[in-house]
Amino acid sequence: MASRARNKLNVKQVEALLWLPDPKKPLDEQRAPAEPNVYSDGGGLYLRVRPSGRSWFYIGTLDGKRIELGLGSALDISLSKAREKAGKIRSMLIDGKDPRAERSRTTAVIKPAVTFGKFAMDLVADIEDGFKNPKHRQQWRNTLTTYAQPLFDTPIADVTTENILAILQPIWLSKPETASxxxxxxxxxxxxxxxxxxxxxxxxxRGRGHLELLLPKRSKASVKHHPALPFAEIATFMAVLGKRPAIAARALEFTILTAARSGEARGMTWSEVDMEAKLWTVPASRMKASVTHEVPLSDAALAILETCRPDKFKPTDFVFPAPRGGSLSDMALSQLLKRMERDDITVHGFRSTFRDWAGEKTQFAREEIEMALAHTVASAVERAYRRGTALEKRREVMAAWADYCLPASLPSDLANHAPAS
Structure with missing residues (x-):
């Protein structure tokens, strides 16, 4: 039986695609939202799913040329309403009329000034695909809707310095990072x-030469860093962490032992790991600096991978999968620290723990330490010169770090971890 050319979607399917995680509940206890994609209802009507929202649009042809028209947010427009809108556009195209021109005539009667809020949200929608981290997309929207809300109804042409000062002054000293x-x-x-x-x-x-002259100067003490565990406490922390069975605990152990960023470890797939070469290669697309990064793996880090490796897997499978599929969320590791009653530290802070240990307790060169952290060092010429030897030197760094984190005198269950369920 031939598939239907139109009305391919149904109300339940659309409701499932519109579902978003509840921010008040841990992400590892919720089902995963729909993956970014485009879903066809047939007849030129489509539903676009993005992390930032879901919207209807229509694709058709006029005089042999492709045209696309947005129909609005799927949160505001039902499936039946979207089909009604698509039907009207389809009829116009059949009659040789341009629906874009008709829309322009309809809206030309009253053309209100573009507000800051409308333009800002449209801009975020246009540029968000360039953000590598989905968290950054949400942060852009959250900071604007929360702190710049007083500007939203102001015509964007009329936003003044006084308007900007009004939203920044209440948080300039109390929340310096957010204000910036x-x-x-x-x-x-x-x-x-x-x-x-x-x-x-x-x-x-504009800050330099403008707002900086009107806002109070911040003290250096107001600059906040990610709370980090003192390196003298890392061995005790790792011993406690090693006794926890969850996959999030294995991911955190691995993140600490490789001095990696949380997102790099959580997004790791088996295709990036060479167990024989004891090497993890993070592709440029997943690195903050957009440069491929090779991470030498200590025996302790390899032991974690061995415990997590299933009998059967695909190269594209995540090494640390979430219980309900996909990769672990940043929240999963943060919640793990809370369950360990360590609200005083952050996951990212362990990179500082590693940096402090390497700088104070070892004789490794600064460049080797910075390269282990995937920080850009020196000039391009020096980086090219060091490329051949830095990897082996960094093996020594990571081996020493693993020995410091997991000394023989403290209990460690790394070699005896049961695979996390």
């Missing part, structure tokens, strides 16, 4: 509006 992000993101929104011809003149959110 808000300022930078508002500045980018206003710059983009100027490029679009919606603004003119100087950018009132």
């Amino acid at each position: 992000r808000v300022r930078g993101r508002v500045e980018r929104v206003l710059d983009a509006a100027k490029v679009k011809g919606l603004r003119s003149g100087e950018n009132p959110a």
